[in-house]
Amino acid sequence: MKEAKVNKESPVPLYYQVKENLKEKIESGVLEPNERLPSERDLENKHGISRMTARRALTELESEGYVYREQGKGSYVAEPKLRQALSKLTSFTEDMQDRGLEPGAEVLNKELITVEDQLSDKLMLQSGEKVFLLRRVRLADNEPLAIETSHLRNKFCPGIEEFDFKDRSLYETLKREFGINLGRAEQSVEANLASKFKADVLNVEKGSPMLTTERLTFLTDGETPIELARSTYRGDRYKMLVELRR
Ligand code: GLP
Numbered sequence: 001m002k003e004a005k006v007n008k009e010s011p012v013p014l015y016y017q018v019k020e021n022l023k024e025k026i027e028s029g030v031l032e033p034n035e036r037l038p039s040e041r042d043l044e045n046k047h048g049i050s051r052m053t054a055r056r057a058l059t060e061l062e063s064e065g066y067v068y069r070e071q072g073k074g075s076y077v078a079e080p081k082l083r084q085a086l087s088k089l090t091s092f093t094e095d096m097q098d099r100g101l102e103p104g105a106e107v108l109n110k111e112l113i114t115v116e117d118q119l120s121d122k123l124m125l126q127s128g129e130k131v132f133l134l135r136r137v138r139l140a141d142n143e144p145l146a147i148e149t150s151h152l153r154n155k156f157c158p159g160i161e162e163f164d165f166k167d168r169s170l171y172e173t174l175k176r177e178f179g180i181n182l183g184r185a186e187q188s189v190e191a192n193l194a195s196k197f198k199a200d201v202l203n204v205e206k207g208s209p210m211l212t213t214e215r216l217t218f219l220t221d222g223e224t225p226i227e228l229a230r231s232t233y234r235g236d237r238y239k240m241l242v243e244l245r246r
Pocket of ligand 1: 091092150169171213230231
């Protein structure tokens with residue numbers, strides 16, 4: 001492949017040119033996942049740029065999820081991000097199966113609770129109504145990708161707390177065991193940083209970028225809420241897609 005040179009006359013910052021150049025090689029597959037990238041020193045020599053410029057290019061590629069660093073070894077090409085369509089009401093299990101990955105979970109917490117305040121309002125709970133809380137780390141081919149906390153209205157699925165959700169889809173269980181069909185959901189996405197706990201569980205550095213969705217799911221009547229779930233996805237592994245029409 002012809003080597004793209006940086007253009008020092010260009011108004012485009014040098015670090016940006018180097019970064020875009022590497023990004024193109026990653027996206028086109030010239031550099032493959034887990035392949036080592038040129039070091040800061042290599043970039044410095046090759047392009048006649050400063051060490052700081054080279055470092056900035058690599059740091060930005062890392063924060064955008066294109067590369068990962070190994071302490072004392074260098075930068076490597078990251079696996080491509082998982083593209084998550086936001087317009088479909090699918091389960092984690094379905095999303096992973098669609099990609100040919102093996103879905104899995106580690107159950108962190110599972111209990112029947114009573115809740116108050118906002119959560120209760122959103123789920124339109126009646127007074128004293130019990131909620132099934134399920135907190136899981138979600139895995140794809142054994143790689144931890146997300147932490148999900150689901151709150152389900154227990155009155156629609158009494159006894160759900162008896163199931164082991166390690167190898168079991170929640171949506172599938174609702175359908176098969178309780179005859180519950182889901183109708184629609186309202187979902188938001190926001191950015192945040194990994195707490196120490198989430199970072200440890202998801203195998204990333206504390207403070208890494210995360211994408212958190214909150215999904216309120218309704219039954220087929222479109223107005224009875226059944227589940228409120230917060231899912232925190234690794235920002236380095238996910239890209240959210242939305243289709244817009246006009
Ligand atoms: C998605 C949603 C969650 C939902 C989960 C069910 O990840 N964000 O709100 O609880 O799917 O997944 P599964 O059926 O695989 O347990």
